[in-house]
Amino acid sequence: MGFAQAKGDNKMKRNIETPKDKQNRHKAMEAVAMLDKIRHDFIQPPKNMDYFYDLYEKVYCKRESLHAKSVKVGTMCIQVPYEIIYALDAVPIRLCNGFYTDDEIGSDLAPSKACPLVKATVGQFSSNNFSDKPDFVISPTTCDQKSKSGAIIEDMGYLVYDMEFPRTKESEESREYWRRSVRKFTKELSKNLGKKLKKSKLKKTIQRIGYAQYLYHQLNDLRKEPNPPILGKDIFLVTNAFFFDKIDNWIEATQKLYEECKIRVKNEDKTHKNSPRIVYTGSPPIFPNLKIPLLIEQSDGIIVADETCSANRLFNDMVSIDEWFLYDMVDAVADRYLKGCTCPIFTKNNDRIRRVIDLVKEYKAEGVVYQAFAGCQVYEMEQRSVIEAMEKEGIPILYLESDYSPSHLGQLTTRIEAFIESLKNRRRRR
Amino acid sequence: MNKIREFINYGDLRKFRFWLQLFFFIIFIYGGYMAIDLGRNLPIFSCGYARETGGNCYFLGVQHQLARPWSRLFSYASIGVLTGFLTFLLWFVVFNKAWCGYACPLGTIQDWITSFRKFLKIPYSTYTRPQYQFLKKIKYVFLFIVIIFPLMLGLGLLDGEWRGAFCKMCPGRLITPLFVGDYSQWTLDFSTGTALFLTAFGMGFTVVFFVGSFIKKRFFCFFCPMSAMHYIFSDWALLRLKKDGDKCTKCGDCYNVCDMQIKDIADDVKSKNILRDDCIFCMKCVAACPEEDALHVDIFNIKVFTSTKGGFAKRMNINNKQETKK
């Protein structure tokens, strides 16, 4: 629709398209193409998904700003505490990007073999093309590429704050290091924003985000049903929206979605009963790069659970607090982002393996799809150990390497279809 | 059945614990006024020096029993030692270390001091790992004093002033009688050097107890020989604290609320029985666990209290009500 509108304008005024307009047009095309597939290629998506479909259309096609009046704090990675940003009356915007257009722009600034997600993020900054432009950028020193891209972005003239992040999480030293890092970040941010962190405010945001997490968990629990009421691609959209949406709107919409899904479970829709159940893990699918989840579900698989930082990991660990004071709350919030995190940048591999195995058991999944972005070294490095562990447990696993370009689609389709077919065979043999 | 289970799992542990602690506190400190007598072999610091207790700490009795001359100790005469020990065990085995978290008056007092600190909005302290590793051993030193010193006394290696040495060093002797208006224990005994040392130690320890438990949650329990004694027999207990490591995400919520800074509760994903020697079985960790069934309290392998997402949300006051208010 956005596309059509742009075309119409061209005819009328015959303006020369600026590079920015061109980018926007491309991005809108990408978004629309993906949204159309998500919306129309499947039978009966839940009605309340419309909110999310429209949201994406608004933000990515029509380029409407959601947070015009608020201070926006861009976060380069999942590790930046949302709770604290919200408590300081700012809005966190996750800058992880899924657009191929931005990826191509970023290729000029970052090595071409770098992770497409990082390239796309850098590309977006270089094109300075935001619907909600961040006032601050917080760059946690998680993986090498993200840490270094912080510097590239800073060179472009953005306010970047490097948040030190340890690469081990077992030792007491690293935990204390991270807590201090978060405390420092809190002080710094509150100084920059000119706001004092208030106890009551932080408590409220912790509970607010806690509720969002809780809601997600409840929604997720419905996916354990033999007949999941909602498909993985929709869940990815929902969780993706948490990156940038207004939290209150998001909660309201998700609440409605949850209610609807509950009713669906009760009525026992039989749409996907026989599809092989799949746990999705690996590099995060971020809109509009949802092609692999989409391929899986188009090939009659169903994603019942995932282990990625754009979905499950975002909501996984709720914060519990013993004493509702700043000293305890900030530390507890800090712990949430480090201790439970299953990002592959950490030295040890076993936490993620444990999580995936647990997900497979909990959600009665039959196979695992492990996707890594070409260029994401840590996911690629961990791949071997995960596959070995899955073989030990007797769980079939498919390892895919992909990037944002649409070129390998045919090959991916073949492999995914074959995998799902093999899962079906396996089931029949039992 | 499911409803009961849900009621328990969604319950407010904090309140439940507060009232139960208060109840036990009254029973154990003022029980004498109500003619309650639960014997002298209780696995808690309900001090026998306080006049109106509803039952006495086992250590007072056992120190006296073991201080008998050895020729008597290792004879039929010591059937009393055995029955005393068995009663202690019988009490203990039922509730395991929950005695510490729910019934021990000294523990309750510490919790109240903690509440007072919270009221003053002063942050608590924690130990660093090396400090922790060092300090946790002290309780075994005290246990040694409780068990071995009386035996040495019976041998004649120590003189009579060491009778009940631990009791003289224990803050419980000074603190619990205060609640019935008896401050007679707050003295220094100048009669002998040993007595002076012991009473001065007790006095100093009591002061440290107050200051320590003000800034550190459950300060004394690190040093409590009863806790060490419990741990030795905790394998036989009925009530058990268990963990399902597969479900654990190591998020550290349990560690965060743990009064005793037990690291294993969050980090150990291998052991099923997660009760450690410092544990006071307050079950705060179970209440703070956001994963379904990752931590649970069992009796005979039946889950009595288990961590649930819903229960967690309820206890953390996570709900959508704020939205409507806004």
Place this chain on the structure above:
Amino acid sequence: MVDFIKRDKNDIFGKKILGFLFKNQKFLLCLRVLVTFLFFYAIFLGFSDNSKGNLFTSALFWGIFWSFFMVTTLPTFGRVFCSICPHGFLGKYISKIGLKKSMPRWMQNRFLGLFLLVLGWWGVYYVFPGVYRTPFGTAMLFLVMTLLSLVIYFLYRDMSYCKYICPIGTVTRAFSKLSFTRLGTYKSACSECKTFDCATACPYNLKPFKFDKKNSMEDCTLCMECTTACESVNFKFKKPSFSLFEKFKPQKAEVWAYILILASIPIAMAFHHGIGRSKVAKDMIWYKTAEIFKPLLGNSLDSVGLFAYLYAMLFTIFAATIGMYIASKILKKPFKELFYNLGYSYAPLFIFASLGHALSGFFTRGYEKIVEGFAWAFGLSVDVAPLAKRGDDWLMIFSAFKWLAIIWAVMILYKRMKLLKADKMRKIVAFPFAALLIIFYFGVNEYREYIIDTYGRADNGMHSNRGAGHTRHSRAKGRQGYSKSTLAYAKPNDTLFFTDRNPAVGGRGGMMGMMRANRDSNAIPKRSFWLVTKKLDKPKCVKNIDGKFYILNVNGELVKSKIKSKKGCTSITFEVPKNGYYTIYYIRDLDKIVNVAKYEYKRFNHGSNEEFSKDKITPKTIKKATVDITRLRDGEDSFYYSLHAGDMLRFKVQKDGKALQGARVTLKTQFGWQKSVRTDKSGIAKFKLIQDYNPKWEKFNKRFREKFLVTAVYKDKSDKYKVSYTAVYRPSREAYQSYAYALVISIILLIILSLGIFIYRYKVQKPFKEVTFDE
């Protein structure tokens, strides 16, 4: 083969000192050479000097090697003894040049060695006591064994002597199962091994890399040959008797070793030496059997010993098999499988009890014997005192080993039961039957104690095998002489009173008054009191008893008592079964004067858990006492109560049950302070106990019992009445306890601590100081 491996924390080879002791081949060689030298030197001396002067031979063989060293090492480090055994040491070299035949089938039987030990040694020990005791006998025995072993080593390969013929080979193998060490290998290194150096190096032809998996070290004698062959071999600390908690392939001979050794040593000893030395030894079955067979057997052998031994065997084997048989029926398992699997639970019974015995023996006799023996062997003359005397209190700890053994055995049985696959209820029912031998052992121990306690030891040992060495020294209780000056004739006007210590016995002997019920808690305790006169601090026994004693119990009832008189000192003894006050009266009604002496004894026993009630401590009186004085109980509200300086006492004087006004009441303390008052209308006189015990600070005894004597004198028209009441009081707590200091110190401490923490929190911030370096 690997040259380096990262050793685990519990690996003994990774430890500095222990690693050296167990692994260093040079050290081990030296040690073995030394032991071998001592071994042969002792044999040589045994032949050359068979007199009593030869202290060395028996000290080495019976003082160190057998019993002491073996018993202490087996349940701890394992077969360390075999590691340094001269036979094995020589055998290793002899085998190398020997014929290397394989041992014939019939000889490959572990029972050979076991029977050699049980019959050849213990059988002979009981039947012909003393044969091996002489240096010559000892030397002969070991020489024969040495020659036999060397021949077998020469003939057969793989150290077969150790495995099958050595009398203690199977026994050490069996009992080393209780040890907390395990020789094994690191899996990580062994999984890729193709050379099997450890197995090639092993003189016993064992496979060390399989030890962990098999959960058995088989015939390993810890010779440590394999450890030089490959670094992957480890020697780890584990839990005590860990290997019995898991499954392994049971060895019949091992289980029988437990049973037969248990029968031959502790049980047979309990029969023959324990019960056999009691007064009722002649009533025992083995004695009676021996009487029947004595004519047949003649006098050359100890027939009592023989039958004690046989019956011990019979009972033990019966208890073991029948128990297991019933258990196997309950569990529905084949008997053999059950017997040999659960039989391992008998392991601790002998070894722990014997460990206690060996250790206490070492302290009382062994140490002296060994040191003096060695000194003698090398031409020195040393005289050392034993480390402990028989009957020393602390040696009692070794008698606890027996109970430990039983608990341990039950625990192993429980753990091994757990390994069985069977119904839980059946297991519970079968448990006591499977534990029958353990129960039997417990019973024998209890029975022996019971026999000795009730009937006492015979004055002369019933048997003659050891003679003088074994007569028990009765502990001489310090008996002080009675001094004559402790008697006095009580004139009518003298004050009579009671004391709880015998005035005739000086010093600590006076503690006799607190007669302890010896070892038997069920006996009702008794107390004695002496009727004395004259001075309070130096009382004298009353010669002329012309009045009557009355004892009131806790409830005020008259009870029986025993009046004894020893060298003129009269005492009254009575039972004090319950907590509370017992009242003692002595009433003498002479012509013109009535004397009443009264004493209130409070019994309080912590352990008895008796309910406190007021009427157990209220003052009691009897009608026979025409005049009576009672101490009124003010504030006395528990059994713990005692009198202290500073207390206000009220005494009530009564005549014929009515309050007596105007009687003169005098309170006199031990140190001579005294005060007199007259009773008021209600017959009451008040005193404050003063503090007149004021020694120097260092000598202050807060439990000092200062006596005081209260006398009430009253004269009416015709008669004079004199009543006395004695009691003790302690220094007041204020005399040695200080609230003020406590308060000051605690407040100062409180301030310092709080301030310290405050400063620490707000001023000192020390980030990242977890790691410090030693400069």
